[in-house]
Amino acid sequence: MKSGRREFLKLGVAATAAVALSRARASAQGTAARVVIVGGGFAGASCARALRQADSRIAVTLVEPSPTFTACPFSNAVIAGLRELRAQQFTYERVAADGIVIARTTATAVDAQARSVTLADGTRLSYDRLVLAPGIEIRWGALPGYDQAATAQMPHAWQAGEQTLLLRRQLEAMDDGGLVVISAPANPFRCPPGPYERASLIAHYLKTKKPKSKLIVLDAKDAFSKQRLFQQAWSELYPGLLEWVPLSKGGSVTSVDAATRTLVTDFGRHQAKVANVIPPQKAGRIADVAGVTDRSGWCPIDPATFESKLQPGVHVIGDAAIAGAMPKSAFAANSQAKTCAAAVARLVTGGAPSAPKLINTCYSLVAPDYGISVAGVYQPSGGQLAEVPGSGGVSPADAPRATRAAEAVLAEAWFRTITDEIFG
Amino acid sequence: MVRFVAAAIGFVSIAAAVVASAEPPAGAAACSGCHPASARVTSPVPRLAGRDAAAIVKAMQDFRSGTRTGTVMDRIAKGFTDEEIQAIAAWYATQK
Numbered sequence: 001m002k003s004g005r006r007e008f009l010k011l012g013v014a015a016t017a018a019v020a021l022s023r024a025r026a027s028a029q030g031t032a033a034r035v036v037i038v039g040g041g042f043a044g045a046s047c048a049r050a051l052r053q054a055d056s057r058i059a060v061t062l063v064e065p066s067p068t069f070t071a072c073p074f075s076n077a078v079i080a081g082l083r084e085l086r087a088q089q090f091t092y093e094r095v096a097a098d099g100i101v102i103a104r105t106t107a108t109a110v111d112a113q114a115r116s117v118t119l120a121d122g123t124r125l126s127y128d129r130l131v132l133a134p135g136i137e138i139r140w141g142a143l144p145g146y147d148q149a150a151t152a153q154m155p156h157a158w159q160a161g162e163q164t165l166l167l168r169r170q171l172e173a174m175d176d177g178g179l180v181v182i183s184a185p186a187n188p189f190r191c192p193p194g195p196y197e198r199a200s201l202i203a204h205y206l207k208t209k210k211p212k213s214k215l216i217v218l219d220a221k222d223a224f225s226k227q228r229l230f231q232q233a234w235s236e237l238y239p240g241l242l243e244w245v246p247l248s249k250g251g252s253v254t255s256v257d258a259a260t261r262t263l264v265t266d267f268g269r270h271q272a273k274v275a276n277v278i279p280p281q282k283a284g285r286i287a288d289v290a291g292v293t294d295r296s297g298w299c300p301i302d303p304a305t306f307e308s309k310l311q312p313g314v315h316v317i318g319d320a321a322i323a324g325a326m327p328k329s330a331f332a333a334n335s336q337a338k339t340c341a342a343a344v345a346r347l348v349t350g351g352a353p354s355a356p357k358l359i360n361t362c363y364s365l366v367a368p369d370y371g372i373s374v375a376g377v378y379q380p381s382g383g384q385l386a387e388v389p390g391s392g393g394v395s396p397a398d399a400p401r402a403t404r405a406a407e408a409v410l411a412e413a414w415f416r417t418i419t420d421e422i423f424g
Numbered sequence: 425m426v427r428f429v430a431a432a433i434g435f436v437s438i439a440a441a442v443v444a445s446a447e448p449p450a451g452a453a454a455c456s457g458c459h460p461a462s463a464r465v466t467s468p469v470p471r472l473a474g475r476d477a478a479a480i481v482k483a484m485q486d487f488r489s490g491t492r493t494g495t496v497m498d499r500i501a502k503g504f505t506d507e508e509i510q511a512i513a514a515w516y517a518t519q520k
Contacts, residue, residue, distance in 0.1 A: 054447065331457050338453035357451035357508065361458060361496050375496040377451070377503025391503030395495070407495055410458075413467040417460045424462065 032059035033348035036117050036127040038107045038286050040064030042071070043318025043333035044133030045095055045422045050341035052098045058348060061101040061125060063117070067091065069423065072191065073330050074415050075160040079168045080201035081209075082368055088160055090423035110290035112311040129344045131306075131315045132292065132299075133337070134284025135159075136190045136328075139297065142280040143256060150258035154275040157198075158190060170274045171202065176210040178273030181263055183253040184219045185280045188298065190319045190328045192225035193374070195278050197364040200230065202276075203238040204367050216270060217244045218263060219251040225327070226364060226372055226394050233366040233404075253277070283320035290314055298322045303380035305343035305353050306336060315340050324385035326378050332360040334418055355380065357388075363411030371407030449511035451504060458496075473519035480513035 035051055037044045040062055048062045069090045077083040096102050103125070109118040110130065117125045138156060140147055146154070155170070157163040171180070180202060184195035199217045206213040215238075223246075224230075234242050245251035250267025257264070261275045282288075282297030292299045292308040299316040300309040306321060308314045317340045318333035326332045335358045343353035358378045363371050376392035378385045395407060459472045472480065486492035487501035494501075504512070 050453070334457050335454040338448075342447065342453065355450060357454070357503070359451065359454035359457065359500060359503075361500070373496055375499040377500055379450075388503035391499065393499050403495065409468060410495060413469055414458050417465050417467055417469070418457050420465045421456055421461050424464070 032057055033128045034059045034061070034126060035129045035131065035344060035348065036061045036063065036125050037131040037133060038063045038117065039133035039135060039284065039318070040066070040069055040092060040095070040102075041133060041135050041318065041333070042330040042418070042422060043135075043337045044131070045069070045092070046334045046337035047131050047133060047317060047341050048095060048100045049098055049422065050338045051345060052100060054341055054345035055349070056099070058345065059101070060099075061103055062092070062095065063103045063105065063107045063119065063125075064092065065104060065106045065120075067104065070160040070164075071330070071415075071419060072158075072160045072194075074412075075157070075164045076194070076198040076201045077365065077368075078160075078164050079157060079171070079198065080205040081168060081172070082201065082204075085161075085165060088164075090419060092423070094424055095422075107286050108289070110286070110311075110314065112290065112314055115313055127313075128348050129313055129315065130290075131317060131340060131344065132284075132287055132290060132320065133316075133318045133333070134286045135319050136281040137284050139280040139282045143253065143277070145256040145258060146277055146279055150256065150277075153258040154256060154261060154277045156277055156279055158194075158278055158281070167274070167276055171205060174210065174213070174273045177212040178210070178214075179270070180206065180213065180215045180274045180276070181270050181272035182215070182217045182276045182278065183256075183263055184217060184221065184224070184278050186220040186252075188328065189278070189281045191362075192327050192329075193230075193362060193364045195219075196224055196226070196230045197366070198276070199242060199244075200233065200238070200364070200366040203234070203242040207238060207241060211241075213241070215242045217242070217251075218253050218265060218270065219244060219246050220253065221251075222246045222248050225362075226374055228397055229372040229394055230364075230366065232397065233370060233372070237367055237370070283316075287316060287320050292316055294322075296322070303383065303385040304339075304356055305347070306340040307343075315344065324378070325376065325387045326358065326360055326385050327362065327374075329360055329362045330418065331362060331414070332358070334422065335359050358385065361414065363407060363414060365408060365411060366404075367408075369408050370401070370404040371409070371411045372404065373407055373410075449508070449515050451508055452512045452515050455512070455516075472516040475516060477510075477513040477517035480516060481509055484509045484513070 071088045105120045155163045155167045157167040250265045253263045255264045261272045263270045287293050301321045306315045317336040319328040339356040361375045363373045372395045374394045377388040484501045487497040
């Protein structure tokens with residue numbers, strides 16, 4: 001029994017080595033290594049282009065059903081009437097021009113053992129490496145009363161597009177003096193400072209257009225990203241208009257009633273004229289289908305290659321991944337995508353990935369001319385992505401308004417730059 | 425055996441050095457999140473491609489030590505060693 005098992009293991013290792021060798025050889029002989037990427041957002045589209053740049057022999061297929069990508073960063077400015085949605089939208093023409101095959105459909109199944117992905121039309125794509133970049137999915141059922149039908153009354157606007165426009169129209173239709181309520185979820189979720197940037201820009205809209213109105217943020221947490229900077233700016237810009245209710249003061253929303261736009265907490269009920277529910281989230285659906293999510297609903301990965309800890313040959317990048325200290329941001333997704341692409345380019349030719357270093361920079365607007373940021377540098381440490389000690393942090397608390405104005409300009413420049421790199 | 429391993433490591437590091445001339449070194453790929461890769465992008469943030477390596481090294485060291493104030497670069501520079509900064513600067517100097 002013992003020796004039988006040993007023989008089996010040996011065979012297994014030999015078989016794995018043979019497969020690896022044949023893949024490496026295939027590539028060396030000019031037969032293209034095949035990489036399939038699912039999801040064409042900041043992570044997936046970045047990875048596709050970075051792979052082609054790293055090695056133009058790699059055949060890259062990007063599976064993405066939508067002909068247009070609608071970016072979430074800066075969509076809070078759309079909600080506040082400061083920007084149009086088309087400024088958030090990008091097509092895949094330049095991505096395709098890099099020689100990337102775009103499959104305009106959804107992936108429905110993954111067979112990690114056979115290394116194949118099944119598409120909605122039944123097509124099976126074989127791959128040497130699969131990269132999943134599915135972003136987030138709303139965790140339906142986690143907040144009683146908040147189902148897909150409820151999003152028509154109480155938009156989440158946490159996946160940019162129609163939901164973004166709906167929330168904007170609701171704010172525009174509201175009479176002066178109305179109550180706006182935002183509910184923010186517990187960690188982890190997409191864009192940690194996002195709910196507070198949104199609260200800030202909605203407060204800016206109310207202050208300038210409907211000054212008798214009030215905005216309440218009901219929070220399932222007692223602390224949040226860039227908190228001191230946000231709160232300092234709120235007391236300066238929006239005193240009496242914006243109220244943040246933390247978990248310990250009864251901020252956690254336990255259920256909602258969409259028909260009456262009511263949010264219920266342990267401490268009371270808030271009937272809003274406009275209600276924005278930012279619900280609990282998890283990794284996009286295909287991650288679950290592929291078996292790369294753990295009990296948290298997110299995807300554990302190797303911090304150097306972003307290969308799943310649950311399924312070999314499958315990598316997960318962007319918001320869906322559990323990236324240790326790295327937040328779920330567009331910048332982080334882009335940085336992870338390039339790291340993953342470099343690792344995959346090495347792996348498909350039989351090489352060894354090198355130790356990476358990643359960066360995140362996130363700007364938030366508190367007003368159109370008032371920006372704040374958080375930045376960090378990350379490296380693998382103890383099996384996770386950890387912040388490099390002594391690096392990173394948020395904008396200084398005592399900075400003059402000129403610095404805030406400069407960061408607002410840098411925020412827009414960042415958006416132009418990163419979207420040009422990915423879609424331009 | 426020990427000698428074989430040492431030789432193998434030596435081979436790997438030489439191979440890594442050769443590859444590094446084409447492949448971005450650790451950290452370099454992330455810069456283009458803010459520093460435009462393309463000249464068609466309008467930004468107050470400078471492009472890095474083709475810049476003098478010594479100038480990039482000096483800027484990073486000054487941001488790191490605090491002799492030059494930045495908005496985010498002071499915070500980011502503190503995450504990189506001298507060796508990493510030199511490798512990133514050398515790589516960008518060769519880019520177009």
